[in-house]
Amino acid sequence: MQALPLAIMAFVLYLGAASWQGLTLMRRVPPRAALVRMLGLMGLLFHVPVAAKLLGQTPGLLPGLSASAVIVTAVMVFLLLTVSLAKPVLNIAVGLFPLSGVALLIAVGLPSPAGSGGMTPGIALHAISSALAFGVLVIAAMQAVLLGVQNQALRHHHTRGVVQALPPLTTMERLLFELIWAGMILLTLSIVSGFVFLDSMFAQHLAHKTILSLAAWVIFAILLISHHILGWRGMRAVRWTLGGCAVLLIAYFGTKFVLEVLLRG
Incomplete structure (x- = not known):
């Protein structure tokens, strides 16, 4: 499957999770931590294949700009979702999830050199x-x-x-x-x-x-x-x-x- 549809799906899910948590912060809706985590996890499931694809296109020893941005944001989302099970850090999703979605869309649009450097x-x-x-x-x-x-x-x-x-x-x-x-x-x-x-x-x-x-x-x-x-x-x-x-x-x-x-x- 092409990277762009995956990136769009991840962006939509991240935006939905961030929007609900943002409304929770503004006390417009009741807290729904499980919903935010579920949407964030679904977004991550679309995010990871894009990261794997860009990493596979890395020509050198270390990932390039596109691959680095996508990998790092995937790591941040995973860390936040994991840590939020034990610590009250889910409010960070308001900024992190949209940032990850935008980085994903931008990275997919940037040219990626072909090749693989094990x-x-x-x-x-x-x-x-x-x-x-x-x-x-x-x-x-x-x-x-x-x-x-x-x-x-x-x-x-x-x-x-x-x-x-x-x-x-x-x-x-x-x-x-x-x-x-x-x-x-x-x-x-x-x-x-x-x-x-x-x-x-x-x-x-x-x-x-x-x-x-x-x-x-x-x-x-x-x-x-x-x-x-x-x-x-x-x-x-x-x-x-x-x-x-x-x-x-x-x-x-x-x-x-x-x-x-x-x-x-």
Whole structure:
């Protein structure tokens, strides 16, 4: 089956799930976590074959821009659906699901070079840990956005609407740092496996990604250490989380976009 119909179906299902959860946040409809998860899972079932197809068209050792975007968003959706079974993170679906659907549609429309470059187990470990690290830390960034909205609303004594639908502030902050810790462990594994299994992490096409990934690691490390020692929290934690995620976003996709779209065009 062609990728475009699958991408459209995934987008529609993701949009339906995000819309219901968004209306829940606005207290327009009752919470239906099972419905949101079911629609999200159905969207993921259409999403995964597209990711597999694009990965199979990867000519080099590591996935290109289109494959990376589709794989990473699939990982993020899977992580969110899984974590939501134990933690109150389903509100992140309001932003994550539409983002995944749009990324899927865009990736299907981008040209993909033919060919297949088999990954060694070591490179596969690096690719998987990179996708998981990015996925967890982007979810953390979305959690930070919700935390920032909640923090600002409570600071101005706005206790209705979205704030009422969110978990308590202490729970939101604890979830944020749990996500950052998990993302940091995976990011460390990604960086170490890259140095071990790739020929040169500072080769011409990987230098920017390596330096920016290390910079993001330092940002998140400073945040975690300062939270533990100095008690950083609230809006300061939100800003550092978003800053670290922005650097990681440029590391993962910025250089790929420049090399595969701008320079090739």
